[in-house]
Amino acid sequence: MMQALPADTHPVMGGSLAPPTGVKALNFSPGPTSLAAEVEAEIKALFDAERMCSMYLSHRSPEFLDILASAVQRCRTAMDIPDRYEILFMHGGGHGQFAAVPLNLCPNGDEKATYLVNGTWSKRALSEASKYCRPVVVSSEHPDGTFTHNPSFDHLDPESRYVYLCSNETVNGIEMHRLPKLDIKAPLVVDASSDFSTKPIDWEGCNVGVLYACASKNIGHPGVTLCVIRKDLLGVPSKHCPGVLCYSTNARESNLWNTIPTFNVEVVNIYLQWMIAQGGVREMERRSMAKSAMVYDLIDRSNQFYATPIADPSIRSRMNVPFEVAGGDEEATRAFLIQGWERGIVGLRTLTPFGVGKYLRASLYNGVSEQQVKVLVSFMADFMQRRRHAPSATPND
Ligand code: PMP
16 A cells, blocks of 8 residues: 655655765656656757747747647657547646546547556546546456556457556556557557657557657656547547647647647657657667666566566566565665665655555666666665675665
C-alpha cells in the first residue's frame, strides 16, 4: 500500500532533485524529467537564434505554422503513423485525456467501454471515465491494491465502444512491450504517456483508435499532449465535451482552435528531430532494452538485496524500474538515497498522486543515456558490496 512521505529532514527524502552544490544531477525522475543533452543544447540556442523563439511567436504566424507542420510531420515519420490518423497537440495532459476519450467516443454518456486496469494510471483513467460513459472493468488489482501483471485480454465485451489500456504503468512498472491484438472489433485507446516513441506501434494491425502521450517523459516537457486519432473516430462528441478536449474541433482547425502551447510544440519538434537522427524508434527501443537490462540484471543477481515487484520479464517496464533496497529496510533505503544523492543520482524517490509508494523507481526515458545508467548501476553494485561487508554501517557512511 502507498504510504505518506515520512517526515525526514534530508532533502532527498522529501523528493528533492537538487544534488549537493557542484555535483551534476543524474535525473532518474518519473517525469517531468531531463531532456537528452543535445536537445537541451538546441533549446538553449533558440533564444540566441536570429529568428524569434517560438515562446514569443504568435501561434498563427507563418513562422510558427512551419514549426507546427514540422512537428506533425516528424511525429508521423518517427512513429510511422499512417495517413488515416490525425495528429493533434492538445492541452490538459494525461488527465485531460482521461476525460476526453469518453467525451469524444461516447456521445450519449451511457455507452459501454472496456477499461483494462493494470496499475494506478489506468485506474485513475477509469475513475474519470465513469463520469462520462459506462465502463466495463477488467482489472488485475490485488486485494491489497498492488498490481503485478496485466488482466486477461480474452473474452472482452464485444459491445464496448473501445478498449482502454495503459501501455506503460509508470508507477507500477508494468509495460506492454507490444500492443495486444484483440479478438473484438472495438478499437484500442492507448495511454502511452510514459513509453511513446520508445518502441514501434502497429497502428493498423492492433486496431489503434486513439493513442495519447503527455510530452513530459520521452518527447518534451509538461504542457502539451500528443494525441493520435484515427480519422473515422472523429465524430460528434458529447454535448458536454469542452472545445479544448474535442478531437474533431481541434482536427478541423488544424491544432489552432485556441492558442497552442507554441514553445512546447517546438521542443517536441526538436526532440523528434534528435530521435530520428539517432536512428529513430528502433534505436530508442534498443537503448531502452539495454538500459533497463542493466538495472534488472543487477537486481536479479543481487540475491534479494535489491528486489523488484514484477517477476515476469515479459511485462517488466523498460521505462520505470521499481525496486526496494534490503527488503525495504528504512535505514538502508535512506543510506542508499543519500549516498546516491551525494553522487548526483536523484529522482529515485518522488511523490506521486498515489503517495510515495513502497518502492524506489529508476526511470530510464529517452533523455537518460546508457552512460548515466551505468553510473547508477555501478553505484547500486558498490552500495550492495559495502553493505554486505559492513551490515552495521552508519546511515551516511
Ligand atoms: N498516464 C501515465 C501513464 C502517466 O505516467 C501520467 C503521469 N504523468 C499520466 C497519465 C498523467 O499525466 P498528467 O500529469 O500529464 O495529467
